Amino acid sequence: QKEVEQNSGPLSVPEGAIASLNCTYSDRGSQSFFWYRQYSGKSPELIMSIYSNGDKEDGRFTAQLNKASQYVSLLIRDSQPSDSATYLCAVREGAQKLVFGQGTRLTINP
Amino acid sequence: ETGVTQSPTHLIKTRGQQVTLRCSSQSGHNTVSWYQQALGQGPQFIFQYYREEENGRGNFPPRFSGLQFPNYSSELNVNALELDDSALYLCASSFSIGLGEQYFGPGTRLTVT
Numbered sequence: 001q002k003e004v005e006q007n008s009g010p011l012s013v014p015e016g017a018i019a020s021l022n023c024t025y026s027d028r029g030s031q032s033f034f035w036y037r038q039y040s041g042k043s044p045e046l047i048m049s050i051y052s053n054g055d056k057e058d059g060r061f062t063a064q065l066n067k068a069s070q071y072v073s074l075l076i077r078d079s080q081p082s083d084s085a086t087y088l089c090a091v092r093e094g095a096q097k098l099v100f101g102q103g104t105r106l107t108i109n110p
Numbered sequence: 111e112t113g114v115t116q117s118p119t120h121l122i123k124t125r126g127q128q129v130t131l132r133c134s135s136q137s138g139h140n141t142v143s144w145y146q147q148a149l150g151q152g153p154q155f156i157f158q159y160y161r162e163e164e165n166g167r168g169n170f171p172p173r174f175s176g177l178q179f180p181n182y183s184s185e186l187n188v189n190a191l192e193l194d195d196s197a198l199y200l201c202a203s204s205f206s207i208g209l210g211e212q213y214f215g216p217g218t219r220l221t222v223t
Contacts, residue, residue, distance in 0.1 A: 004152075034211065034212075036214075042216070042217075043198070043200055043214045043215060043216050043217040044153065044200070044214050045214070046211050046212070046213060046214075049211050088152050088153075090152075092208075094166065094208075095165075095166070095207045095208030096143070096155070096158045096165055096166030096207065096208075097143065097155035097158065097166060097168060098143075098145075098153070098155065098202075098212060099155070100152030100153050100154075101152050102150070102151055102152045103151075103152055
């Protein structure tokens, strides 16, 4: 079983600041990476996918991938209280499954 | 475009019973994956169905089984329920195997007493 590691948090960030979420993975051959947001009691919601080294921006969200270091991160700019959730990093293994980290709980403080 | 739907929303069963969970994939998606998410953990892959065939299985015992129908909807069946089966069961659909993103339904919360 390939591994995906995340700091479980909680990570506390003041409103308006940048939240930085990190994830490392064990399979050097991995090609596809995803960030999901999960509110308490709800299902995961896809917010970003990234397949190539470098940065990918979508609104206030930026995903960063460094395959050499086996590291993927998510930056949330201008953090809002509504961003408070658990953020799950997922890596596709083979053609079938996603392997998830345990998630980082993020709290944005007004 | 219709998203992924799951039923029922919540379910309470007794140890030893059997349960069937249902999932309808997003419009245009032919691949369905099932995940189990225990409290405080990330989702764990159970299996995936593509064109009505199981296409990959995670580390779950045979009492976890599934089906996919011609309209790409899917069922997850769990026999001989155990207390540790209590979890959120998530269905995710994708455009095709190995391609694109997986989108989750709202989940079924199963409680085994």
